[in-house]
Amino acid sequence: MDTINVLNLTARNAPKILGFILRRRPRQLDGRWWSRNVPTHTRTTVAMTTRRRNALERMELGAVLAQYEMNLLRTLLVFSSIAVTLAACGADSSSSTIPDPTxxxxxxxxxxxxxxxxxxxxxxxxxxxxxxxxxxxxxxxxxxxxxxxxxxxxxxxxxxxxxxxxxxxxxxxxxxxxxxxxxxxxxxxxxxxxxxxxxxxxxxxxxxxxxxxxxxxxxxxxxxxxxxxxxxxxxxxxxxxxxxxxxxxxxxxxxxxxxxxxxxxxxxxxxxxxxxxxxxxxxxxxxxNVTVFGQSAGGESIHNLLTSPLATGLFQKAINESGNGRVNQYYGRTLTRNAKTVGASAEEQGALFAQGFGINGSDTSALQAMRALSADQIVDGLNSSTLNSPHSLATFSGGSIVDGKLVLDEPENLYKNGQFTKVPLMLGVNNADLGFSTPGISTKEQAYAIFGPQNLGAAAAAFDPSGTASVASIESQISRVITMDEPARFIARTFTSAGVPTYLYRFSYVAQSVREKISGATHGAEIPYVFDTLSSTYGTAVTSQDEQVAQRMIAYWAAFAKTGNPSDAGLTNWPAYDVALDSQMEFTPAGTLQVNQPSPLKAQIDLIEPLNDANKTVNRQYQ
Incomplete structure (x- = not known):
C-alpha cells in the first residue's frame, strides 16, 4: 500500500489531532511520552508506516506539523487504520511493526x-x-x-x-x-x-x-x-x-x-x-492495464462497452465469453419510438408496466408513484424462466436499450462502421452453447428452408453429413451457429481487419463426472474452468483431468490480461486470429489443446453468415 495514500486526514478529524498534539507536544518526542499520551489505536496505526520510518525517525514534530499546515490538511486520516508521518519520530526501532496488508x-x-x-x-x-x-x-x-x-x-x-x-x-x-x-x-x-x-x-x-x-x-x-x-x-x-x-x-x-x-x-x-x-x-x-471480461449478458455488456463513447479509456483489453455481438438481447429496442424501433419502445413498455399498478401520465406525480412501488412490485415475477412470457415481453425491455448516448445502435452496425474501441480481444463460444430453436420444425427440409432452395444440399452436407442426425439436433445446431458461432467469427474478423490482435477459442470439454448426462459444453460451462472454481459446480467429483483444463484456461486468461497475448502463459501456442486461416484454439472434449485451422464449423458458419449479415435471423438470435 502506498504510504502517501495511507495518510488519510479528514478535514473533520485533522484539527482535533493537531490540537491534541499542539497542546501536549514536547520539543522532541520520546518513547515514554508516546506511550503515555498517544491513544493505543493511534500507536497501532502509526506502526503501519514502517517503510517511511527510517526517513522520519529524526524529524521533529514541528516540521511534520508545518508540512500538514502547508498542505492545508488535504490528506485524509482514517481512524484506527491509517498511519501518520509522525510514526517514527523518536520511536525505538524495536517498536515498529509490519503494516497491516489487509x-x-x-x-x-x-x-x-x-x-x-x-x-x-x-x-x-x-x-x-x-x-x-x-x-x-x-x-x-x-x-x-x-x-x-x-x-x-x-x-x-x-x-x-x-x-x-x-x-x-x-x-x-x-x-x-x-x-x-x-x-x-x-x-x-x-x-x-x-x-x-x-x-x-x-x-x-x-x-x-x-x-x-x-x-x-x-x-x-x-x-x-x-x-x-x-x-x-x-x-x-x-x-x-x-x-x-x-x-x-x-x-x-x-x-x-x-x-x-x-x-x-x-x-x-x-x-x-x-x-x-x-x-x-x-x-x-x-x-x-485493465481487462474487462464477461459471459452471456456480461459478454453482451462487453460489446456495448466496446462500442459506447461513455466507456472510452476505461479498459485496455477485453474478453468475451458467449456474448453474441451481432445484436442485443432484444433487437431494435429503442428508448423512444423512432424509425429503428422494432416492436415496442422502452418508454411504451414502461408506461404499460406502470399502468398495471394504476399509474398513468408522465408528470412528477407519476414518477413519484413508480418510485414508491416496492422492490418486489418492480420485479413482478421477472426471471429467466418468465423472461419471454407475454407479460414480460410487454413490460420489460429485455436488456440493452438504444438510447443514443450510451448505446448508440446494435453492436454489429457500430462494428461495421468502425465505431468501437480498438483493444486486444479474446472471445469464443462453447460447443453446445445457447441457441433458440424455431417451434414447429418437424422435418429436415423445414430446418434447411432458412438457407433457400439453392442451398438445401449444402445445408444437409454441413449440418448432417452422415444423414443420421435427428431433426431436433439439426435445428438446435443451426440455432447455436446463428446465435453464437457465426457472431464470434464476425467479431474476430472485424477486429482483425482493423489491425487489432484477436484470439478466438472454442470450449468443448465436459467434466468427467457428468459426461453420461451431458454431451457437450453448454452455455456458461466454461466459467468454473476460467475461474478455476470447479468445486463450486462439481463438488468432490472434480478429477485431475478437469483440474488440468481449469489450470490451462485460467493461465491463458491471466496471460492475456498481463500482456494481451494468451500464448505468454507458456502453454500450447495460441495464434492470433487470421481471417484466411480461420484459426481458433479448442479446449477439446479429451481435455487437450488443439489449434483448429479452419474451424470445424466453417461450412455451417459460411451458410449462416449471409443470413445474419442481412438481419434475416435477428428474431432467432435470442428470442
Missing part, C-alpha cells in the same frame, strides 16, 4: 479485507450510492465517504431479482441496495510492495439474461486469479426493470438535466470501471 484506502474511506493462502479479498465495497428512493432509475451517484475502517470481509447484497435458475447460487439476499464490488489481490512481500510494482487488473461482468446473477456466486471467486498475479474485481449491476427501463415520466424529468436514461445497469458497470481507475492502484493494481 487495509487499503479508497477515495471514500479505508477498507479492511481478509487474508488467506496468500490472497487478500475485499468484499462488499460500495462504488456508488444505494440506488433506492429518489435514486431509483437514476445514473449511479457518489458514495458517501465514511470514517474509520469499513470491514470488507463478506458480500453485502446482490442486485434485486426473484427466485429462479440463476439466483439459486447466490449466497446473499438480493436487494435494491446492491452497488458493491469485490477485489482479490495477491498478498505481496514487503520487498515487492516497496518496489510499488502494479499488477494487471481484470474486471468481471456476470451474465444471467439481465434478470439474474450476482458476484456472491462461489464460481466467481477471484482467489485463483490473484494467485496468477492478477488483481481481479467482480462488480454488481442493476438487473431487470431496475437496470433497464424507460418511461415518459423519466424522460420528462431528465429533459433539463440531460441525464442518460434507460441503461442503468450499464451505467453501473461504467461507474465500477471509473472506481477502478480512481482506486485500484491502492490495491496493487495498474489502472492503465
Amino acid at each position: 487495509i487499503a484506502t479508497t477515495t471514500d474511506g479505508a477498507v479492511q479485507g481478509s487474508s488467506a493462502n496468500g490472497v487478500i479479498a475485499y468484499k462488499g465495497i460500495p462504488f456508488a450510492a444505494p440506488p433506492v428512493g429518489s435514486l431509483r432509475w437514476r445514473p449511479p451517484q457518489p458514495v458517501s465517504a465514511w470514517s474509520g475502517v469499513r470491514q470488507a470481509t463478506s458480500f453485502v447484497h446482490d442486485c434485486m431479482q426473484t427466485s429462479g435458475t440463476a439466483p439459486s447460487a447466490l449466497t446473499v439476499t438480493p436487494s435494491e441496495d446492491c452497488l458493491y464490488l469485490n477485489v482479490w489481490r495477491p498478498q505481496r512481500s514487503n520487498a515487492t510492495a516497496a518496489r510499488n510494482e502494479k499488477l494487471p487488473v481484470m474486471v468481471w461482468i456476470y451474465g444471467g439474461g439481465y434478470v439474474g446473477g450476482g458476484t456472491s456466486m462461489p464460481r466467481f471467486d477471484g482467489t485463483q486469479f490473484a494467485k496468477q498475479g492478477v488483481v481481479i474485481v467482480t462488480t454488481n449491476y442493476r438487473l431487470g426493470r431496475f437496470g433497464f427501463f424507460g418511461h415518459p415520466a423519466l424522460t420528462a424529468a431528465a429533459s433539463q438535466s440531460g441525464e442518460v436514461l434507460g441503461n442503468y445497469g450499464y451505467m453501473d458497470q461504467i461507474a465500477a470501471l471509473k472506481w477502478v481507475q480512481r482506486n485500484i492502484s491502492n490495491f496493487g493494481g495498474d489502472p492503465g
Whole structure:
C-alpha cells in the first residue's frame, strides 16, 4: 500500500489531532511520552508506516506539523487504520511493526479485507450510492465517504431479482441496495510492495439474461486469479426493470438535466470501471492495464462497452465469453419510438408496466408513484424462466436499450462502421452453447428452408453429413451457429481487419463426472474452468483431468490480461486470429489443446453468415 495514500486526514478529524498534539507536544518526542499520551489505536496505526520510518525517525514534530499546515490538511486520516508521518519520530526501532496488508484506502474511506493462502479479498465495497428512493432509475451517484475502517470481509447484497435458475447460487439476499464490488489481490512481500510494482487488473461482468446473477456466486471467486498475479474485481449491476427501463415520466424529468436514461445497469458497470481507475492502484493494481471480461449478458455488456463513447479509456483489453455481438438481447429496442424501433419502445413498455399498478401520465406525480412501488412490485415475477412470457415481453425491455448516448445502435452496425474501441480481444463460444430453436420444425427440409432452395444440399452436407442426425439436433445446431458461432467469427474478423490482435477459442470439454448426462459444453460451462472454481459446480467429483483444463484456461486468461497475448502463459501456442486461416484454439472434449485451422464449423458458419449479415435471423438470435 502506498504510504502517501495511507495518510488519510479528514478535514473533520485533522484539527482535533493537531490540537491534541499542539497542546501536549514536547520539543522532541520520546518513547515514554508516546506511550503515555498517544491513544493505543493511534500507536497501532502509526506502526503501519514502517517503510517511511527510517526517513522520519529524526524529524521533529514541528516540521511534520508545518508540512500538514502547508498542505492545508488535504490528506485524509482514517481512524484506527491509517498511519501518520509522525510514526517514527523518536520511536525505538524495536517498536515498529509490519503494516497491516489487509487495509487499503479508497477515495471514500479505508477498507479492511481478509487474508488467506496468500490472497487478500475485499468484499462488499460500495462504488456508488444505494440506488433506492429518489435514486431509483437514476445514473449511479457518489458514495458517501465514511470514517474509520469499513470491514470488507463478506458480500453485502446482490442486485434485486426473484427466485429462479440463476439466483439459486447466490449466497446473499438480493436487494435494491446492491452497488458493491469485490477485489482479490495477491498478498505481496514487503520487498515487492516497496518496489510499488502494479499488477494487471481484470474486471468481471456476470451474465444471467439481465434478470439474474450476482458476484456472491462461489464460481466467481477471484482467489485463483490473484494467485496468477492478477488483481481481479467482480462488480454488481442493476438487473431487470431496475437496470433497464424507460418511461415518459423519466424522460420528462431528465429533459433539463440531460441525464442518460434507460441503461442503468450499464451505467453501473461504467461507474465500477471509473472506481477502478480512481482506486485500484491502492490495491496493487495498474489502472492503465485493465481487462474487462464477461459471459452471456456480461459478454453482451462487453460489446456495448466496446462500442459506447461513455466507456472510452476505461479498459485496455477485453474478453468475451458467449456474448453474441451481432445484436442485443432484444433487437431494435429503442428508448423512444423512432424509425429503428422494432416492436415496442422502452418508454411504451414502461408506461404499460406502470399502468398495471394504476399509474398513468408522465408528470412528477407519476414518477413519484413508480418510485414508491416496492422492490418486489418492480420485479413482478421477472426471471429467466418468465423472461419471454407475454407479460414480460410487454413490460420489460429485455436488456440493452438504444438510447443514443450510451448505446448508440446494435453492436454489429457500430462494428461495421468502425465505431468501437480498438483493444486486444479474446472471445469464443462453447460447443453446445445457447441457441433458440424455431417451434414447429418437424422435418429436415423445414430446418434447411432458412438457407433457400439453392442451398438445401449444402445445408444437409454441413449440418448432417452422415444423414443420421435427428431433426431436433439439426435445428438446435443451426440455432447455436446463428446465435453464437457465426457472431464470434464476425467479431474476430472485424477486429482483425482493423489491425487489432484477436484470439478466438472454442470450449468443448465436459467434466468427467457428468459426461453420461451431458454431451457437450453448454452455455456458461466454461466459467468454473476460467475461474478455476470447479468445486463450486462439481463438488468432490472434480478429477485431475478437469483440474488440468481449469489450470490451462485460467493461465491463458491471466496471460492475456498481463500482456494481451494468451500464448505468454507458456502453454500450447495460441495464434492470433487470421481471417484466411480461420484459426481458433479448442479446449477439446479429451481435455487437450488443439489449434483448429479452419474451424470445424466453417461450412455451417459460411451458410449462416449471409443470413445474419442481412438481419434475416435477428428474431432467432435470442428470442
